Each structure stands twice: as structure tokens, then as C-alpha cells.
Amino acid sequence: MSAEPDLRSTAMSRRQRRERTARALSALAETASERRRQDLLDYVVRINMGVARTVAGRYFHRGVDDDDLVQVAYMALTRAARDFDAQRHQDFLSYAVPTIRGELKKHFRDQGWMVRPPRRVQEAQARITRAEGALSQELGRPARPSEIAAHLDMCLDDVIEALAADGCFSPSSLDRPVTVNDDGGGIALVDFLGEADQARPAAEARVVLGPVVRQLKPRDRRIVYLRFFEQRSQQEIADEIGVTQMQVSRLLARILRDLRRDLTAGESVPREVAEAS
The missing domain is CATH 1.20.120 (Four Helix Bundle (Hemerythrin (Met), subunit A))
Structure with missing residues (x-):
């Protein structure tokens, strides 16, 4: 045989x-x-x-x-x-x-x-x-x-x-009960936290990321939009732009490296924003 x-x-x-x-x-x-x-x-x-x-x-x-x-x-x-x-x-x-x-x-x-x-x-x-x-x-x-x-x-x-x-990698859920009320009900961890201004991080991100994103090529900007604004999967992006899923993975990795490089090149960029990119 x-x-x-x-x-x-x-x-x-x-x-x-x-x-x-x-x-x-x-x-x-x-x-x-x-x-x-x-x-x-x-x-x-x-x-x-x-x-x-x-x-x-x-x-x-x-x-x-x-x-x-x-x-x-x-x-x-x-x-x-x-x-x-x-x-x-x-x-x-x-x-x-x-x-x-x-x-x-x-x-x-x-x-x-x-x-x-x-x-x-x-x-x-x-x-x-x-x-x-x-x-x-x-x-x-x-x-x-x-x-x-x-x-x-x-x-x-x-x-x-x-x-x-x-x-x-997976911190405890904020919904996890940490205390018990007199009636037996639990109080979640989130109940002890103050409310954050949800608009401020988004505004800061737009100010910092806007200039570097505009420098990307049109297809790269489209990939960023589909992935991070429309929350598309890599396969969905691949189907739309006509490449394979693995190519999309490599493109995203390269785009993020480019953004990180451009972000960290500026002296006024906050460290937290550069790390998050």
C-alpha cells in the first residue's frame, strides 16, 4: 500500500x-x-x-x-x-x-x-x-x-x-456580590463605584487618534472603521475587502504598529493612550 x-x-x-x-x-x-x-x-x-x-x-x-x-x-x-x-x-x-x-x-x-x-x-x-x-x-x-x-x-x-x-486576563465581574443586605440580597461591586464621564475618554481619543488615522491609506482607514467602529469580525472584513481572514489579521497588526509608532513619536501623547493603541 x-x-x-x-x-x-x-x-x-x-x-x-x-x-x-x-x-x-x-x-x-x-x-x-x-x-x-x-x-x-x-x-x-x-x-x-x-x-x-x-x-x-x-x-x-x-x-x-x-x-x-x-x-x-x-x-x-x-x-x-x-x-x-x-x-x-x-x-x-x-x-x-x-x-x-x-x-x-x-x-x-x-x-x-x-x-x-x-x-x-x-x-x-x-x-x-x-x-x-x-x-x-x-x-x-x-x-x-x-x-x-x-x-x-x-x-x-x-x-x-x-x-x-x-x-x-479576566478580572472579577463588577456584578459579583461583595456584601449581603439584611433581607438576604447582595450588593454588587459596581454599586460601590462612582460614575465616570463616558464622553471624556472618547473625546480625548478623537483628538489624539484623529491626525494619525487620517494619515492612513484609504483601505487601512476602512479596515480600522469596520473593526473598531462597526465591530466587524476579521472574516466579515475579509469578505468585504476581498482578502483572506489571515491577511486581515496581518493588516490589522501592521496598522496598529503604524498607529503606535506615530502616536509615540509625539512628545505630548499620553503614555496610556500609546499603550492602548
């Missing part, structure tokens, strides 16, 4: 996916054709995209755009397929899943802080994220905090503190 996978098949069981992934990677190691290599890599990525999306789904609704998380997971899956070494790893997913999880955590560390912890905690979490992937592959299961601490020669309390920083 040929070792070549059936590139036309997409619907399959978990066992079939594992077997066909292994066959494709085996064929990839044997072929000298660059075109065939790319077809095989595309196949491996395509049949495992559901796994990548499942891993990304564990981080949904935690302060970072869900579409962005899926794109990060897909790119990590692609990189894992390209870098996989069958001589070092027996099963592709045992290598790919920790890789995807590590990239998602890195994305959160870079983009997702809603309450920014001290720099030492951020740096510790970066080391822990890398160690978790390596230890998961070595142990065949998620590493315990004590194992991570021993691997990194860190204090266990510091590891636990860094792992607990995940809560910075």
Missing part, C-alpha cells in the same frame, strides 16, 4: 486523523519535491485545524479577540508541522499541542493584560510558558508547578504566583 495520503479527504475520526498525519509526515520526510512538500504540509495543517481551534477555544472570552486567538493557533500549528522531526517525536499532536498552547500564552502575555502585574511576574511567566511546553513533551502530561520550579531552579512560590497571573 502506498505511503501517500489521500489529499482529498477532510472528514475523519481522531484515529484516522492521527494515522493520516503520520503518513503525510512520513511522505514529507522522503520527498525531494518542494511542491509536494508544500502540499503535504498544507494537508497536515488542514486536517489538524480543528485541534488548533479547540486549544484556542480554551482561551476564548478572556480579554483578547477570539478570531486573533484562532489565527495564532493556526500559525503555531503551521510552524509545528514545518519543524516536526519524526526521529525525535513519535506523535505529531504531542508536539504540536504544547507548541500551540505556548504561542497562545505568549500572545496573552504580549497583548492580553487587563491588569498588568509586576515586570518580574511577567518575565517569570515567559520562562514558565517555555518550560511547560518542553516538560509536557518530556513527561507526556502537563507539568506540575513543583516540576516547573525544579526545572527552572525557581522558588515554588514564585512559580505559583506567576501561574496565578492568568487572572489578570
